[in-house]
Amino acid sequence: MAKKNARVHALEGAEMTAEGLSYKGVILETVVEQCDGCERAVDFEGKNYCPSYAQPAKKWSHSVCNFATHVRAGVDKEGKVKVNPLKASKRAARGR
Structure with missing residues (x-):
């Protein structure tokens, strides 16, 4: 129930302007x-x-x-989780 209240108040204080929705000084x-x-x-x-x-x-x-709540980490064609190539090369150099 607390989650619903958080969603209602998420854009509290927002105003519609000519540029778009203004919220805390930022146009959304x-x-x-x-x-x-x-x-x-x-x-x-x-x-x-x-x-x-x-x-x-x-x-x-x-x-x-990275803010998406409905999407999980990407999986490549082989079924493995995508790994940063720089980190992979460092791991290979250390022998892991």
Whole structure:
């Protein structure tokens, strides 16, 4: 029940301006398709916004948004979890 109250108050004090939704001095953009199902997305006057990140499209442009609650770590074609290549090379050099 505390979670519902947190969602209601997530955009408390936000105002709709000519540029978009202004929240704590930042202009928020509406969420993108990939954000559908995320628990962080909050409805404000009929549109969904993310209070965690102002520009959700940029967060999804390179990879999966790290704020997304509905997506898990990526798995490659072989079924293994994706590993940072720099870390992998360091591990190989140490003999692990």
